[in-house]
Amino acid sequence: MNKTVLYARVSTADQTLQHQRTQAEAAGFKIDKVVADHGVSGVTTKLAERPEGKRLFDILRPGDTLVVRWVDRLGRDYQDVSDSIRHFMRDGVIIKTVINAMVFDGATKDPIQQAVRDALIAFMAATAEAQATATKEAQRAGIAGAKADPKTYRGRKPSYDRETFDLVTGMLATNAGASAIAAVTKLSRQAILRIRDDRAGAEKALALWEM
Structure with a gap:
């Protein structure tokens, strides 16, 4: 089975x-x-x-x-x-x-479908690597900023952890609305909208508190 x-x-x-x-x-x-x-x-x-x-x-x-x-x-x-x-x-x-x-x-035998599938794999894999690189850069920037000014740069602790942040961004990628995401994550709509409107800033803020 x-x-x-x-x-x-x-x-x-x-x-x-x-x-x-x-x-x-x-x-x-x-x-x-x-x-x-x-x-x-x-x-x-x-x-x-x-x-x-x-x-x-x-x-x-x-x-x-x-x-x-x-x-x-x-x-x-x-x-x-x-x-x-x-x-x-x-x-x-x-x-x-x-x-x-x-x-x-991998079951498809049609050469056109295979070509489209393989191109999609290449695109998705490249996008995954680019996203991982962007995450690392955001974390480095946050850590560097905290070291330069540990008292004032860290700012307010985010209301979400890494797992919740990933869930929010994942649901945003599926075009889920802020209210639907709030129901699943228990975050406020305002927090979700901040992540949506400034993902890089949200990523940096999270990185500061993961140190």
Whole structure:
């Protein structure tokens, strides 16, 4: 019997799996199994080198569905994300993303569809690497600013943690409204709108308090 597996990466000790699972289930996925890595950097560690990530290569079978919040969960950079997706497709596994509802299926034999699919994989993998780079730069900027002026630069502590921030940005990417996001995250509409209107600033503020 085919199964649907949610793979999640939880990068800090304060995060939980609940937001990622809630978002996946809200998107209509019925999750049979959850596989998660805790405290592992997605920017520096390949999927196959993560304690739980490497289990995916063993437990997924032809016809299974692998669900991830977005393709950035499947690798540390462009090459790793591309290689992971293509490996699973060769094994007959269907990859689906919660954000933007992307589907990567190796079953298609039509050359035009294959070309479109492969181009999409390349684009999504490149976007994932660009987003990871932007996140690192925002964190560096925040830390550098805090070191330069630790008393005044840090500012007010955000009302959200990293996991909630990722959930908000993920739901914004699916064009969810502020009220709907507030109901899921328990944040105020004002906080959500601030993240929407100035993601870089929100990212920097969060980075200051993650030091």
